[in-house]
Amino acid sequence: MTLIIRQHATACLLALTVAILFSLSTQWCVNAQDVRSNVTQLIQYWGYPVEQHDVTTPDGYILSVQRIPHGRFNRHGGSTPRKVVFLQHGFLDCSATWVNNLPYQSLGFILADAGYDVWLGNVRGNEYSNRNLYFPTQSKQFWELGIHLG
Structure with a gap:
């Protein structure tokens, strides 16, 4: 018993x-209504600085890259050079994967707060890199690309 x-x-x-x-x-x-669907707005929501950069590849794809130049409180000073960290998402994902959680749970925010210059990459064809100088996204040519690991 x-x-x-x-x-x-x-x-x-x-x-x-x-x-x-x-x-x-x-x-x-x-609350889901407080979070914007755009990754730059999500980063700004948590009080981090963010920059949006477009990179054009030799074959005309326009890839969006987001940068978090420093943490929320910029403890390391503006003139101090920071080490760069480039975070690339996995297959069928986007750069938001690094900032989707709370700041203490998101690698992008953790690294920025630790003093790194954080860059968030996007691959061709995802929601932040779906433009091309020569082909519309609806065309077959736009989607004729390969994903190679080097």
Whole structure:
């Protein structure tokens, strides 16, 4: 009998612990209406500086790259050169993957706060790199590209 009571008490304690940890981790979550769909607006929402750069490849693709030049509080001074970190997302993704979570959970923000000059890349054809000088996105030629790893 005492073993059953002990097991129930342990299960209740575990459930309570999980509930507390979940509520603590989500208390700072943002209402979906507060977060913009654009990655630059998302970065600005959390108080970070952001720059948008367009890079044109030799075959005419226009790739958007976002830059977080420093952290929210710029503790390292504006004239101090920073080491550059380039973050490239995975397959079928975009640069927002590095800043989608809360600042202390997002690698892009963590690195910027640590003093790095963070650049977020995008591959051809994703939502931030779907332009070409010669072909519209609806054309077959636009999508005739390869993804090579070097």
